[in-house]
Amino acid sequence: MNIDVLAIPQQPTRWQRFTDTHLFHSFSRDKVAMVSFSVFVLYLLLALFAPLLAPFNPYDPSMIDIMDSEIPPLWQEGDVDPRFWLGTDAQGRDMLSTILYGTRTSLMIGLCAVALQMFLGVVIGLSAGYFGGKIDSFLMRVADIQLSFSTMMVAIVVLALFQASFGAALYADLAVIMLILVIGIAEWPQYARTVRASVLAEKHKEYVDAARVMGFRSSRIMWRHILPNTLSPILVISTVQVANAIISEASLSFLGLGMPVSQPSLGSLISSGFEYIFSGSWWITVIPGVVLVVLVLVMNLLGDWLRDVLNPKLYKG
């Protein structure tokens, strides 16, 4: 008798298991979600490979010629230059290249800031929810107070003070780190409250009791047992938070508190073009603006779709 015929039915691979999930099914049926996701992936790729794709290096002053300034995009009438598809800005930098690099900077700051928020929020939310009592009420009171001061306000004040005390030159070097820290620290309560709420819901379930009876340490129960069950609300807020972080970064850069013009993010590009809008050079502001809005929009659409699919109990407030 041939043993091979009696082979055990094959275990589904990871990919097969993924394609069987509710998430994947609703994704493959939702056109908006698919388009948003592809656009987001496109942005990620463009940002990742910006140095290879960009025809010019906007950080390199030797490649910039002031004589090339304010050239309109190719499709405009007038003095166009075939080297610059999207025209040039007031300093003569190629718009396409600065936008690619700017997207890279904006996305990096947004993602890192949200990673920091998530880390702080998860640690604080888990401990508050798991241990309860005094720690919980203290941490949540702090979160309430911090939430009542808007992130924008806190970020503007903190960055303004740093800029005033460091001086603009030193500040320009530290801008990336400062932006990530400020946006990251200011928004942790969003995660902390959501994680805490799910921990409270999970804490009294039997699998947690079982783990406790088996003698696992608190930290293991928190991270390995409870945390995986709070992932769907975390995923839902994360998309929206990245969108918000990118908007915050752009707004701060617009006020001159974020990225300097020499290392532009999308916000500082829009800001540097603002004064030329009155003289009719709209593309310096409008094109990076559209790039920014599309990026934020697809993040928000993805967030909405995830919220509908996963339908988590989000903390309202």
Next chain:
Amino acid sequence: MIAFTLRRLLQAVVVMFVISLLSFSIQDNLGDPLRELVGQSVSEVERQTLRDELGLNDPFLTQYLRFAGKAVQGDLGDSYFFKQPALDVILKKLPATLELVFGATLIIVCLSAPLGVYSAIKPQSIFSKTVMGLSIIGISIPVFLTAILSIYLFAVELNWLPSYGRGDTVALWGGWETGFLTRDGLLHLLLPCVSLASIMLPLFIRLIRSEMMEVLESEYIKFARAKGLPLMRIYFLHALKNTMLPVITVGGVQIGTMVAYTILTETVFQWPGMGFLFLEAVNRVDTPLIVAYLIVVGLIFVITNTLVDLIYGLVNPTVKLAEGKA
């Protein structure tokens, strides 16, 4: 209710204390008051005696108490740039900012409730879908970009509306200059208010819609419908009441956010308000003015948050139970 109120007031006092402590340490560390007073050409010995006279060598606590004592009486020092009491400089700009916030709030309140309720009642209609589509685009455009684009469209291209400043204002009693009473002032208010409202309005429409849809699913609404009450009465009396609870809390936080966003709109429209002044003060390292701004804005935040919480406690009795247990 009294315990809740007291607890809430205590929290407000603690937060104000922390803000004043922070402001004071800013004043202590940012810039050198001596240099602002006497310049560079004074010998080291004279500097030290001046420091002693001004009390700059006193222990931190003594200095803080002196600062707090003066601050409570409304004395936050003189602005280095304007050579006037910093608080007066700020308060003179307060009406401009408040009018901006008021105009934007007016737009938000008048539009968000009807649009939110309508799109909750008829989620499948084309109008609701358009509103929801526009509102997700709305929250994706940063305030300053809305402001810039509206300037470009309405001021530069079409030349319909003014692009900066407050226009003609009329003095009311108490030195409050308002732009609401002149045609020119209203025209100047229009773009900044719409830009400021542009990010909050979609947020509130979406919030009211999702809350309303949840409420419409609940048993008491089904019961009211089964009783045969007029639909309008169910929607606007029974359902809207419970929809408003979370809207109040979010609204309280958003008023604060709006004050922050005034910094952005004021910068774009060169609106002579507090936010614009604050950024100028930061560029000039005008410490007393920065501190005065922080304290005034901190006070606005604390007052609105406390009021919102108290109102919430008043309309939602379950809050008191939760507070009592904690």
